[in-house]
Amino acid sequence: MPTTTATTTHDGLPPLHTHKPSLRTTTNRVFVVVHFSAILALLYRHTLSLLHSTTLTSFFITLTFLISDTLLAFMYTTTQSLRMKPIYRTEFPENLKRVVEESDFPALDVFICTADPYKEPPMNVVNTALSVMAYDYPTEKVSVYVSDDGGSALTLFAFMEAAKFASHWLPFCKNNNIVERCPEAYFETDHSRFPEAEKIKIMYQGMKVKVNNVMERGKVDQEYLTGEQEIQAFSKWTDGFTRQDHPVVIQVLLDHSKDRDITGHLMSNLIYVSREKSRTSPHHFKAGALNALLRVSATMTNAPIVLTLDCDMYSNNPDTPLRALCYLSDPKLRSKVGYVQFPQRFQGINKTDIYASEFMHLFIINPWGFDGLLGPNYVGTGCFFSRRAFFGGPSELIPPEIPQLHPNNVVDKPLQNPEVLELANHVASCNYENNSTWGHKMGVRYGSLVEDYFTGYILLCEGWNAIFCNPERAAFLGDAPINLLDALNQTKRWAVGLLEVAFSKYSPVTYGVRAMGPLMGLGFAYYAFWAFWAIPITTYAFVPQLALLNGITLFPKVSDPWFLLYVFVALGAYGEELVDFVLSGGTFLKWWNNQRMWMIRGLSSFAFGFVEYFLKSLGISTHGFNVTSKVLDEDQRKRYEQGMMEFGVSSPFFVPLTVAAIVNLAAFAWGHVKIFRDGGSLEGLFVQMFIAGFGIVNSVPIYEAMISRNDKGKIPTKTSLVSTIFAFALYAVAYVTLRN
Numbered sequence: 001m002p003t004t005t006a007t008t009t010h011d012g013l014p015p016l017h018t019h020k021p022s023l024r025t026t027t028n029r030v031f032v033v034v035h036f037s038a039i040l041a042l043l044y045r046h047t048l049s050l051l052h053s054t055t056l057t058s059f060f061i062t063l064t065f066l067i068s069d070t071l072l073a074f075m076y077t078t079t080q081s082l083r084m085k086p087i088y089r090t091e092f093p094e095n096l097k098r099v100v101e102e103s104d105f106p107a108l109d110v111f112i113c114t115a116d117p118y119k120e121p122p123m124n125v126v127n128t129a130l131s132v133m134a135y136d137y138p139t140e141k142v143s144v145y146v147s148d149d150g151g152s153a154l155t156l157f158a159f160m161e162a163a164k165f166a167s168h169w170l171p172f173c174k175n176n177n178i179v180e181r182c183p184e185a186y187f188e189t190d191h192s193r194f195p196e197a198e199k200i201k202i203m204y205q206g207m208k209v210k211v212n213n214v215m216e217r218g219k220v221d222q223e224y225l226t227g228e229q230e231i232q233a234f235s236k237w238t239d240g241f242t243r244q245d246h247p248v249v250i251q252v253l254l255d256h257s258k259d260r261d262i263t264g265h266l267m268s269n270l271i272y273v274s275r276e277k278s279r280t281s282p283h284h285f286k287a288g289a290l291n292a293l294l295r296v297s298a299t300m301t302n303a304p305i306v307l308t309l310d311c312d313m314y315s316n317n318p319d320t321p322l323r324a325l326c327y328l329s330d331p332k333l334r335s336k337v338g339y340v341q342f343p344q345r346f347q348g349i350n351k352t353d354i355y356a357s358e359f360m361h362l363f364i365i366n367p368w369g370f371d372g373l374l375g376p377n378y379v380g381t382g383c384f385f386s387r388r389a390f391f392g393g394p395s396e397l398i399p400p401e402i403p404q405l406h407p408n409n410v411v412d413k414p415l416q417n418p419e420v421l422e423l424a425n426h427v428a429s430c431n432y433e434n435n436s437t438w439g440h441k442m443g444v445r446y447g448s449l450v451e452d453y454f455t456g457y458i459l460l461c462e463g464w465n466a467i468f469c470n471p472e473r474a475a476f477l478g479d480a481p482i483n484l485l486d487a488l489n490q491t492k493r494w495a496v497g498l499l500e501v502a503f504s505k506y507s508p509v510t511y512g513v514r515a516m517g518p519l520m521g522l523g524f525a526y527y528a529f530w531a532f533w534a535i536p537i538t539t540y541a542f543v544p545q546l547a548l549l550n551g552i553t554l555f556p557k558v559s560d561p562w563f564l565l566y567v568f569v570a571l572g573a574y575g576e577e578l579v580d581f582v583l584s585g586g587t588f589l590k591w592w593n594n595q596r597m598w599m600i601r602g603l604s605s606f607a608f609g610f611v612e613y614f615l616k617s618l619g620i621s622t623h624g625f626n627v628t629s630k631v632l633d634e635d636q637r638k639r640y641e642q643g644m645m646e647f648g649v650s651s652p653f654f655v656p657l658t659v660a661a662i663v664n665l666a667a668f669a670w671g672h673v674k675i676f677r678d679g680g681s682l683e684g685l686f687v688q689m690f691i692a693g694f695g696i697v698n699s700v701p702i703y704e705a706m707i708s709r710n711d712k713g714k715i716p717t718k719t720s721l722v723s724t725i726f727a728f729a730l731y732a733v734a735y736v737t738l739r740n
């Protein structure tokens with residue numbers, strides 16, 4: 001039986017949270033010993049055959065499998081660390097007000113990042129902001145900061161409209177106790193039982209039309225502006241203003257000391273920030289944006305709790321800050337907890353999640369595993385930080401360069417005080433960080449395209465703990481890519497960013513293990529070396545098949561006892577994943593697609609990520625943060641909902657996938673010919689036939705997209721042709737090398 005440890009804050013006070021270990025802990029631990037022994041036996045066998053290889057070809061083939069299987073074993077070991085002590089938490093937000101007076105709740109600064117109005121429609125960003133402004137939290141304590149790295153007047157315009165709409169939307173939500181506080185999501189369903197709902201819906205749609213008009217024109221015309229103040233706000237967009245080169249823009253859109261909603265209640269602060277940009281200084285993408293916000297917010301409100309959100313992650317539950325507080329205000333945890341991470345969960349995923357973008361392992365399963373150790377990784381959004389965590393480890397504060405940025409500083413001036421605004425502008429300038437430790441010892445860390453992973457990891461290394469909070473009703477809902485190319489580009493960016501950490505002096509296998517112990521270190525290494533999957537996946541996608549085409553046997557016969565070992569190792573690994581996945585709330589089909597996407601990424605995102613990383617290290621190319629598009633194409637959306645894989649464009653990503661699909665099919669067919677026509681024995685070729693067959697089953701969407709589809713999402717003929725040529729070339733190379 002699991003033991004339940006309830007944490008009571010003080011004598012007699014009700015508990016704020018509890019947690020229990022996973023029931024599978026013991027099974028997991030026993031299984032890893034058995035399974036790992038089998039893996040070692042397999043590697044031993046490879047080593048023996050390597051030593052006894054008779055020809056150069058067999059030597060190289062064995063070496064390839066030895067390397068691939070060693071990498072598989074390494075990745076396997078890293079994931080096991082997260083199976084050793086998973087825990088599940090529950091919190092009791094309903095008890096919070098009995099433990100902490102509402103007036104003692106800490107203030108909350110919310111950061112929302114956006115970077116490009118054409119890839120991240122301003123109306124979506126507005127929805128995210130409105131959903132958090134409507135939190136069930138004392139309004140005077142909430143400040144929402146929008147960081148616009150796109151430096152777009154269109155986004156500012158949308159937010160001016162949003163500020164007006166908020167004065168209707170916020171009281172409507174609170175007075176009617178609406179759960180769904182993101183207007184777009186709310187109005188998707190019918191709400192005729194609230195008389196005002198219709199009126200507000202019309203208002204919302206009016207705002208949408210206005211914003212979309214401005215978007216279409218690409219600029220904010222004077223006719224849309226009311227009053228001197230609004231005109232003034234856009235005066236910074238002069239002719240020389242571009243997204244890469246522009247001054248700081250900070251605009252207070254709502255000021256809680258004076259702006260009231262239509263029922264007369266004060267509203268939370270809403271502040272638009274676009275940090276200064278110049279082509280000559282590095283801006284460090286989202287990490288830079290967050291650091292600028294950390295400083296700007298410090299000068300204006302300096303709330304002790306900071307929530308970071310991506311523009312596409314709206315709040316789906318108004319009590320979320322209370323849940324975070326259940327941990328952040330617990331006196332037993334308070335001084336050690338650096339952040340409380342909520343999982344990324346998504347809206348609009350299709351029934352079987354064809355692109356595996358729910359990332360069940362990344363966002364749910366592994367965080368449970370981390371949570372039983374020191375805490376989950378930070379995933380960039382939906383995370384409540386203690387501001388203090390950005391300034392050195394729990395026992396050693398690194399003071400910022402000016403006292404106003406100190407996490408304990410109390411801001412005693414109003415938001416729009418000229419001195420405050422002047423300082424806010426100063427700390428958002430692009431030279432501010434020169435000769436400072438921002439991004440290195442302080443704030444969000446620089447040097448990786450996955451600033452989230454890197455920063456969370458470093459905070460944990462510094463001695464902070466973190467909490468994984470996964471309430472039943474999703475706290476936040478975000479957008480996932482709905483076409484294959486977007487999905488693969490996203491994982492390629494992650495793969496590159498993770499390699500940047502893997503090969504830095506902070507590598508989890510060295511630095512991480514030293515700082516946090518082997519289990520945490522390995523858990524983080526699993527991600528750092530993510531791109532390494534490319535090697536075994538590519539090997540298994542091509543080598544057994546090319547050997548089969550040339551009649552060469554690579555694996556033990558079915559009657560050989562070693563065959564059983566192979567079966568056990570493979571089924572064990574796959575089976576364990578399946579059990580984990582399904583018991584964590586997934587379905588069999590989602591799991592199936594998840595494993596397919598793992599292979600697809602291996603052949604594309606991971607492989608290309610690898611190449612890109614090494615080209616960059618050699619100084620041959622550079623890489624940037626390519627923002628994922630959140631714009632929905634209606635046709636694409638329909639195909640996505642029907643579960644069709646979207647190719648459409650010709651991209652190098654699709655070539656290895658298509659080549660693999662062709663080679664596997666050819667090998668499988670040729671294997672049959674050999675067995676049935678030439679009377680070959682299935683015994684020896686069984687494993688290779690099985691692998692090719694498995695490849696084929698996984699490639700079904702690719703065959704469909706090559707041959708039987710006629711919609712815009714099919715594989716372009718050019719890609720099919722190029723891939724066929726590559727497949728032949730591979731065959732030719734194999735023929736020449738394997739047959740002698």
Ligand SMILES: O=c1ccn([C@@H]2O[C@H](COP(=O)(O)OP(=O)(O)O[C@H]3O[C@H](CO)[C@@H](O)[C@H](O)[C@H]3O)[C@@H](O)[C@H]2O)c(=O)[nH]1
Pocket residue numbers: 113114115116120147149284285286289309310311312379380381449450451452490493494497625626627628629
């Ligand atoms: O120069 C930049 C680039 C991006 N962003 C913002 O970063 C967020 C994430 O970008 P997105 O294109 O949505 O990337 P995803 O791959 O979907 O994001 C995941 O991966 C990122 C790291 O690669 C993390 O920052 C995110 O939180 C995490 O959800 C968005 O809000 C962007 O507006 C900026 O503010 N400035």
Ligand SMILES: [Mn+2]
Pocket residue numbers: 310312628
């Ligand atoms: Mn995103």
